[in-house]
Amino acid sequence: xxxxxxxxxxxxxxxxxxxxxxxxxxxxxxxxxxxxxxxxxxxxxxxxxxxxxxxxxxxxxxxxxxxxxxxxxxxxxxxxxxxxxxxxxxxxxxxxxxxxxxxxxxxxxxxxxxxxxxxxxxxxxxxxxxxxxxxxxxxxxxxxxxxxxxxxxxxxxxxxxxxxxxxxxxxxx
Amino acid sequence: xxxxxxxxxxxxxxxxxxxxxxxxxxxxxxxxxxxxxxxxxxxxxxxxxxxxxxxxxxxxxxxxxxxxxxxxxxxxxxxxxxxxxxxxxxxxxxxxxxxxxxxxxxxxxxxxxxxxxx
Numbered sequence: 001x002x003x004x005x006x007x008x009x010x011x012x013x014x015x016x017x018x019x020x021x022x023x024x025x026x027x028x029x030x031x032x033x034x035x036x037x038x039x040x041x042x043x044x045x046x047x048x049x050x051x052x053x054x055x056x057x058x059x060x061x062x063x064x065x066x067x068x069x070x071x072x073x074x075x076x077x078x079x080x081x082x083x084x085x086x087x088x089x090x091x092x093x094x095x096x097x098x099x100x101x102x103x104x105x106x107x108x109x110x111x112x113x114x115x116x117x118x119x120x121x122x123x124x125x126x127x128x129x130x131x132x133x134x135x136x137x138x139x140x141x142x143x144x145x146x147x148x149x150x151x152x153x154x155x156x157x158x159x160x161x162x163x164x165x166x167x168x169x170x171x172x173x
Numbered sequence: 174x175x176x177x178x179x180x181x182x183x184x185x186x187x188x189x190x191x192x193x194x195x196x197x198x199x200x201x202x203x204x205x206x207x208x209x210x211x212x213x214x215x216x217x218x219x220x221x222x223x224x225x226x227x228x229x230x231x232x233x234x235x236x237x238x239x240x241x242x243x244x245x246x247x248x249x250x251x252x253x254x255x256x257x258x259x260x261x262x263x264x265x266x267x268x269x270x271x272x273x274x275x276x277x278x279x280x281x282x283x284x285x286x287x288x289x290x291x
Contacts, residue, residue: 016204023208030215037226038233038243042218042251049259054211057259061204061266065273079198087191094183100223107224112244120235128233128245133252144253151260158267 020058027051041129182223189216201281203269207262214258221247221254 027050034043098105115128115136125131133141189212196209225244233245269279276284 016202019205019208023211026212026215030218033219034222037219037222038230039222039225039248039251040232040234042222042248042255045252045255046215046218049255050211050215053259054262057263057266058204058208061270064270065204065279076199079195082198083191083195086194087187090187090190091184094187097183098224100182100226100228105224107244107247108227112246115245116233116235116242126235128235128242129248129252132245132249137249140253144256147257148260151264154264155267158264158271161271 016062020055020062023058024051024055027054041127182219186216186219186223189213189219203272203279203281204266206281207265207269210265211258211262214254218251218254221251 027046030050031043031047034046098107115132119125119128119131123131123135125135193209193211193213193216196212197206200206200209225247227241227243230241230243231239233242233248235242272284273279276287278284278287
C-alpha cells in the first residue's frame with residue numbers, strides 16, 4: 001500500500017531529483033515486500049541493485065542532463081484509457097489465479113518439489129536458489145552475465161563517442 | 174472477504190503495473206519514462222514471487238526442522254530479471270545522455286520538434 005502511494009508520487013512529482021529519491025524508497029519497500037514473501041535472495045538483490053546501483057545511475061544521468069521535467073503541452077487521455085483497460089483486463093484475469101499462499105497451487109507441483117527434494121543429494125548447497133542459479137541453470141546465468149557485459153560495452157561506446165566529440169570542439173548538431 | 178485476502182497481492186501488482194504503464198505512455202520526459210519502466214518491472218517481480226509463497230513456509234534454504242519451503246524457481250528467475258533490468262536501465266540512461274547531447278533536451282515532444290526543424 002505504501003508501494004502504491006510511492007509509485008503514485010513518482011508519477012506526479014515533476015522534480016526529477018525528488019523522483020529519484022522516491023525511487024530509492026520504492027525499491028526498499030519492494031525489498032521489504034519480497035522479504036515478507038520469503039524471497040530473501042531476491043530481496044537482498046533488489047535492495048542493493050534497485051535502491052543502490054539504479055539510484056546512482058539515475059543521479060549520474062541527471063547530473064549530465066537536467067533536473068526539471070517540463071509541463072506537458074497537452075493533456076491526452078488516451079494513455080490513461082489504455083492503462084486502465086489493461087489493468088481491468090488483468091484484474092479480470094486474476095480472479096482465476098489460485099488463492100495466495102495455498103500449497104495446493106499448481107506452481108508448487110511442477111519441478112519445484114524435485115529441486116527441493118534432490119538439491120542436498122545432488123549439489124550439497126543448502127540454499128536452493130543459489131543451487132538452481134549456479135548449478136542446475138548455470139548456462140542461463142552465463143547468458144545473464146553476457147547480457148550485462150553487452151550492456152556495459154554499449155554504455156561505454158555511447159559515452160565514449162560523447163567525450164571525444166566534446167574534446168574535438170563540440171561539433172554537435 | 175476471503176477472496177479479497179486471497180487476491181490482495183494480485184491487486185497491488187496490477188495497480189503498480191497500471192501506474193508504470195501510464196508513466197511510460199503519458200510522460201514525455203525520457204528519464205521519467207525509464208523510471209516508469211522500472212515500476213512496471215518491479216510489479217512483474219511481485220507477480221512472479223507472490224504465487225511462490227506458501228503460508229507457514231520458510232525461505233528455500235534446506236535446514237533441519239523445516240519441511241515447507243517457498244518455491245525457489247520464481248526467485249531464480251527474478252534474480253536474473255533484476256540484474257538484466259539494471260543493464261537495460263544503464264543502456265537507456267546512456268542513450269538519454271546522448272540524446273541530451275545531440276538535441277539539448279530530454280523531453281520527447283521537443284526532440285521530435287527539433288527533428289522536424291532540422
